Amino acid sequence: MDERLARVVAALAESGADWAVLSSADSIAYALGYAPPIEAGASPFAAGPVLALVGRNGAVGLLLSEGGQDIPREGEVFRYNGYGRTHGTPAEAAFREAFTSMSRKLGVGGRIATEPVTHPAAIEPLLPPGERSDLAPALRRQRMTKTPDEIPALRRCAEVAAVGQRRMMESLRQGITELRLFAEIRTAMEAAAGARIAVAGDLVSGRERTAAIGGWPDNRRIGRGDAVISDLAPRVDGYWGDSCATVVLGAPTEPQTRLFDAAHTALQCAIAELRPGLSAQAAHQMIRAVVRGAGFDYPHHTGHSIGTAPHEHPRICEDETAVLRAGMVLMIEPGAYDPAIGGARTEWMLHLTETGCVPLAPFPLVVSVPGAS
Amino acid sequence: MDERLARVVAALAESGADWAVLSSADSIAYALGYAPPIEAGASPFAAGPVLALVGRNGAVGLLLSEGGQDIPREGEVFRYNGYGRTHGTPAEAAFREAFTSMSRKLGVGGRIATEPVTHPAAIEPLLPPGERSDLAPALRRQRMTKTPDEIPALRRCAEVAAVGQRRMMESLRQGITELRLFAEIRTAMEAAAGARIAVAGDLVSGRERTAAIGGWPDNRRIGRGDAVISDLAPRVDGYWGDSCATVVLGAPTEPQTRLFDAAHTALQCAIAELRPGLSAQAAHQMIRAVVRGAGFDYPHHTGHSIGTAPHEHPRICEDETAVLRAGMVLMIEPGAYDPAIGGARTEWMLHLTETGCVPLAPFPLVVSVPGAS
Numbered sequence: 001m002d003e004r005l006a007r008v009v010a011a012l013a014e015s016g017a018d019w020a021v022l023s024s025a026d027s028i029a030y031a032l033g034y035a036p037p038i039e040a041g042a043s044p045f046a047a048g049p050v051l052a053l054v055g056r057n058g059a060v061g062l063l064l065s066e067g068g069q070d071i072p073r074e075g076e077v078f079r080y081n082g083y084g085r086t087h088g089t090p091a092e093a094a095f096r097e098a099f100t101s102m103s104r105k106l107g108v109g110g111r112i113a114t115e116p117v118t119h120p121a122a123i124e125p126l127l128p129p130g131e132r133s134d135l136a137p138a139l140r141r142q143r144m145t146k147t148p149d150e151i152p153a154l155r156r157c158a159e160v161a162a163v164g165q166r167r168m169m170e171s172l173r174q175g176i177t178e179l180r181l182f183a184e185i186r187t188a189m190e191a192a193a194g195a196r197i198a199v200a201g202d203l204v205s206g207r208e209r210t211a212a213i214g215g216w217p218d219n220r221r222i223g224r225g226d227a228v229i230s231d232l233a234p235r236v237d238g239y240w241g242d243s244c245a246t247v248v249l250g251a252p253t254e255p256q257t258r259l260f261d262a263a264h265t266a267l268q269c270a271i272a273e274l275r276p277g278l279s280a281q282a283a284h285q286m287i288r289a290v291v292r293g294a295g296f297d298y299p300h301h302t303g304h305s306i307g308t309a310p311h312e313h314p315r316i317c318e319d320e321t322a323v324l325r326a327g328m329v330l331m332i333e334p335g336a337y338d339p340a341i342g343g344a345r346t347e348w349m350l351h352l353t354e355t356g357c358v359p360l361a362p363f364p365l366v367v368s369v370p371g372a373s
Numbered sequence: 374m375d376e377r378l379a380r381v382v383a384a385l386a387e388s389g390a391d392w393a394v395l396s397s398a399d400s401i402a403y404a405l406g407y408a409p410p411i412e413a414g415a416s417p418f419a420a421g422p423v424l425a426l427v428g429r430n431g432a433v434g435l436l437l438s439e440g441g442q443d444i445p446r447e448g449e450v451f452r453y454n455g456y457g458r459t460h461g462t463p464a465e466a467a468f469r470e471a472f473t474s475m476s477r478k479l480g481v482g483g484r485i486a487t488e489p490v491t492h493p494a495a496i497e498p499l500l501p502p503g504e505r506s507d508l509a510p511a512l513r514r515q516r517m518t519k520t521p522d523e524i525p526a527l528r529r530c531a532e533v534a535a536v537g538q539r540r541m542m543e544s545l546r547q548g549i550t551e552l553r554l555f556a557e558i559r560t561a562m563e564a565a566a567g568a569r570i571a572v573a574g575d576l577v578s579g580r581e582r583t584a585a586i587g588g589w590p591d592n593r594r595i596g597r598g599d600a601v602i603s604d605l606a607p608r609v610d611g612y613w614g615d616s617c618a619t620v621v622l623g624a625p626t627e628p629q630t631r632l633f634d635a636a637h638t639a640l641q642c643a644i645a646e647l648r649p650g651l652s653a654q655a656a657h658q659m660i661r662a663v664v665r666g667a668g669f670d671y672p673h674h675t676g677h678s679i680g681t682a683p684h685e686h687p688r689i690c691e692d693e694t695a696v697l698r699a700g701m702v703l704m705i706e707p708g709a710y711d712p713a714i715g716g717a718r719t720e721w722m723l724h725l726t727e728t729g730c731v732p733l734a735p736f737p738l739v740v741s742v743p744g745a746s
Contacts (some may be wrong), residue, residue, distance in 0.1 A: 025414060037589075038414035040573035040606070041398060044684035048490040083674075083684055092490065092509075114494060117421035117465065121497065121505070122489035132494070136465075179569070183560035190552050196589045200413035216410075216569045233413070301456075311417035311456055 001058055003147040004030050005074050008054050011113075011138035018110030020135050021127070022052040023118040026309035027139060032062055033073025035238030035308075039198045045082040047091035049120055051099065053106055061102040065095075078102040092122075100126050115139075140313045144305060145327035150239070151351065151360075154306065154329050157234060157241025158349040158361035160197070164189040164232040165245045165363040172249050173372040174224055178203050178217035185232065193236045200310055201231035201242070210246070210343035213300065213335065224250040224371070227342045231333075233310050240310040242331045244347035248368040255341040260367045262294035263344045266334035267365070270303075274330070274350060274357045280320035287316075287334050296336035298345075303332040306349065328352040329360065374431050376520040377403050378447050381427050384486075384511035391483030393508050394500070395425040396491040399682035400512060405435055406446025408611030408681075412571045418455040420464035422493060424472065426479055434475040438468075451475040465495075473499050488512075513686045517678060518700035523612070524724060524733075527679065527702050530607060530614025531722040531734035533570070537562040537605040538618045538736040545622050546745040547597055551576050551590035558605065566609045573683055574604035574615070583619070583716035586673065586708065597623040597744070600715045604706075606683050613683040615704045617720035621741040628714045633740045635667035636717045639707035640738070643676075647703070647723060647730045653693035660689075660707050669709035671718075676705040679722065701725040702733065 001009075008031040012020050022028050025036040028050060036050040037043070046065040052075070053061045060075025065082030080098035082091045103126065112127050113135035146154065167188035171181055182203045190197055202214030205228045209215060214231060222228060231244040246263065248256055269290045274283060284302040291297060303316035306329055314322035316330065324330070330352065335345035349360040374382075381404040385393050395401050398409040401423060409423040410416070419438040425448070426434045433448025438455030453471035455464045476499065485500050486508035519527065540561035544554055555576045563570055575587030578601045582588060587604060595601060604617040619636065621629055642663045647656060657675040664670060676689035679702055687695035689703065697703070703725065708718035722733040 039412060040571050041411035041608075041683075044573065044682070083677075083688065095490070116495035117468070117493050119494040120490050121487060121492040121494055124494065177564070179563050179567075180560065182569070183556065183563060187553065187556035187560075190556060191550070191592065194552075194592050196552070196555070198413050200417065219564065219567050235414075304456075309417070310414075315456065 002033070002073060003149065005054070005058065005060065007142040008139065009056060009058055011135055011142045012054065012056055014138035015113045015133040015135050016111060017113035017133040017135070018056050019108045020054045020113045021119060021123070022054060023049055023115050023120060025050070027115060028052045029238035029308040030143060032060060032075055033238070034062055034070055038235070039196055047082050047095035048122060049118070051123070053102060053108060055106060055108070059106050061106050063099055063102055096122065096126060099123055103127070143307055144313055144322065145325055146307065146329050150307065153237065153239040154241070154349065155360045157236045157239050158243070160189050160192050160234045160236050161232050161241035161243035162361040162363040163192045164234065165230060165243055168228070168230045168245065169247060169364065169366070169369045171372060172222065172228060172247065172369055174249065175221050177219045177221055178205055179219055181222065182217040185230070189232070189234050193234065198235040200233040202229055203231070204229050207342040211337050211339045213337060213343060222249060225253070227256060227344065229343060229345055231345065231347065238308055240306050240308070242306055242310060242347060242349060243363065244333055244345045245363060246344040246346065247366055249371050250368065252368045257367055258294065259296060259336045259338060259341050260344045262291045262296045262336040263334050263346045264365050265294065266290035267332060267346045267348060270332040271350065271357060271359065274324065274332070274352065275355065276324050276326045276352060278324045280314045280316050280322045280324065281318060283324065284316045284318060284320070287332065291334050291336050294336065296338060298335040298337060300335065302334060303330050305329060306331050324352055326352050326354045375406070375446060376522065378427070378431065378433065380515040381512065382429060382431060384508055384515045385427065385429055387511035388486045388506040388508050389484065390486035390506040390508070391429050392481045393427045393486045394492060394496070395427060396422055396488050396493060398423070400488060401425045402611035402681040403516060405433060405448055406611070407435055407443055411608070412569055420455050420468035421495060422491070424496070426475060426481060428479060428481070432479050434479050436472055436475055469495065469499060472496055476500070516680055517686055517695065518698055519680065519702050523680065526610065526612040527614070527722065528733045530609045530612050531616070533562050533565050533607045533609050534605050534614035534616035535734040535736040536565040537607065538603060538616055541601070541603045541618060542620060542737065542739070542742045544745060545595065545601060545620065545742055547622065548594050550592045550594050551578055552592055554595065555590040558603070562605070562607050566607065571608040573606040575602055576604070577602050580715040584710050584712045586710060586716060595622060598626070600629060600717065602716060602718055604718065604720065611681055613679050613681070615679055615683060615720060615722060616736065617706055617718045618736060619717040619719065620739055622744050623741065625741045630740055631667065632669060632709045632711060632714050633717045635664045635669045635709040636707050636719045637738050638667065639663040640705060640719045640721060643705040644723065644730060644732065647697065647705070647725065648728060649697055649699045649725060651697045653687045653689050653695045653697065654691060656697065657689045657691060657693070660705065664707050664709050667709065669711060671708040671710060673708065675707060676703055678702060679704050697725055699725050699727045
């Protein structure tokens with residue numbers, strides 16, 4: 001049994017339940033190694049969400065509509081005939097029947113744990129009656145450190161993100177629109193991944209938009225002297241990468257340089273200082289103090305864990321009591337924002353080891369690029 | 374009150390309930406004019422799905438986490454402090470509290486209708502007790518014909534899809550990968566839309582992959598003589614477009630020409646013959662007969678309605694009893710597939726009028742392109 005599945009079973013035990021219904025794409029990707037496609041929303045052929053059942057005994061089932069060739073790492077696939085059909089019962093009935101059939105075949109019984117914010121009401125009557133356990137808190141704790149197999153998966157995501165950041169620096173040029181720049185970045189990342197990938201994050205340019213922290217690209221044209229915040233979070237084979245670079249097209253002003261130096265120095269402090277035993281709150285305060293010492297600040301968290309969800313626990317912020325441990329992979333993303341200058345943010349993926357941390361895939365921390373001709 | 378909201382209220386009345394909880398992105402986009410972003414999965418800042426409440430009296434509320442500037446057409450926004458916070462209560466508690474607060478402020482009571490396959494179990498205890506009504510069947514019927522305001526929204530989607538198809542024909546060249554071709558298409562569509570957009574559909578090339586109907590692009594290189602199925606479904610401002618072109622790079626073989634002619638002729642038959650009063654099943658049989666008459670067939674539906682979801686009712690297939698009506702917008706997508714030749718499929722968006730149908734935005738139905746140099 002893959003260690004990830006073993007940890008889901010452990011979470012099930014912790015939550016006092018016998019069977020879990022997984023209803024979030026990230027938990028299904030974690031437990032089964034099957035990544036529900038998310039780039040275009042719910043499948044138009046499906047009559048309900050992708051669902052998985054996991055038992056205390058390690059039994060696993062995955063409910064899918066027709067189509068798609070991906071095979072999960074764990075468990076048996078139960079398919080129903082969704083909306084691609086030309087005949088048959090209503091797809092929603094097929095969805096319910098297939099869930100019931102999967103549940104019977106696996107022998108589901110006893111106490112059921114769910115993920116309440118994604119658990120669909122439609123399947124409640126199909127499950128054994130009784131009070132539900134909330135699987136989320138225990139599973140969140142189990143996922144805080146990564147299993148050995150997750151590190152190469154996350155490193156690959158970091159490398160794809162780094163491909164995107166390098167392409168951003170190569171493609172940035174006078175007059176390019178944010179959307180076009182983003183398209184060139186995503187094209188490079190998809191070529192590296194060999195597949196369409198979901199990309200979260202931000203791509204904004206200019207004083208006003210960078211000072212406002214983030215947002216999605218639009219048809220704004222980037223000019224000389226504009227800063228670009230490129231926060232790229234690609235999802236590759238069910239795992240997320242994350243990263244943020246900020247660069248100026250052409251020569252930066254002195255205030256821009258100060259802003260960028262604050263963010264870069266804070267990230268470098270994190271790389272030098274993060275280690276097991278430090279609390280997440282202390283890490284947040286330490287890194288933020290570097291930016292504050294340079295005369296700036298940021299209103300967002302300092303970072304977060306990452307895995308099959310783009311944001312996982314622990315979070316590196318004021319109210320987080322968790323303590324850093326070896327085996328965590330943390331995003332550290334200090335920023336510096338000033339309405340009169342703009343914004344700068346830098347973010348790398350850091351793997352916590354026994355003695356410190358190492359970046360999974362670095363990319364250049366430069367203040368400016370001359371711009372492609 | 375916008376006619377779409379009035380139709381949701383009518384669906385509520387039909388389902389015998391006093392308040393509806395909307396939990397699907399498409400219903401929320403339909404009722405409120407707010408399109409939850411879907412391109413990167415659930416927001417990492419949110420502690421639960423985007424939800425809306427709609428009352429029989431037309432009162433509307435929308436539950437969002439922080440961030441995002443979009444304002445719904447209808448109703449009041451209730452925001453909670455999700456995972457972007459640096460302080461505060463756990464985000465899931467904030468999500469529940471904000472839902473409760475929205476519910477109280479709007480005066481939610483009586484019988485509640487939900488969309489069962491997306492309705493999150495987490496909010497069940499926060500709603501008035503009692504049996505739930507299923508809003509989905511009534512709302513599906515209400516959405517079968519489009520309101521006057523939806524036609525320009527769908528025409529814009531059709532135009533964006535046509536931009537993509539024309540770019541496909543311009544960009545197709547010897548040695549280009551499917552992923553790169555798709556990236557160039559999506560870049561053109563995003564520039565036309567002025568924003569990042571979700572794109573569903575297929576992009577596959579070569580005999581084997583086109584004969585298998587569809588799939589997402591990969592790093593396969595397209596060569597002379599390869600067919601490309603380009604099924605592009607962009608989501609623009611909450612509405613979906615759809616379209617399919619199939620072209621050969623270079624000179625088509627005689628069997629390829631026969632395959633393509635079968636699909637093209639079937640689409641032209643649909644444009645000539647579809648009119649109110651025809652049953653969806655009869656339309657399916659008529660269009661499929663054209664393909665069968667040419668010696669080919671397709672195993673999928675002939676088409677479907679479209680709106681804020683990529684597939685809506687009625688579906689143009691064997692077991693669909695609905696009758697076509699003026700005001701519907703239908704995708705018609707006949708295909709012809711033969712393992713020895715490959716596959717071809719054509720698809721336009723057709724607006725049903727009182728007397729027939731008109732394409733919302735045509736693009737060339739060509740068998741082949743010479744290929745960019």
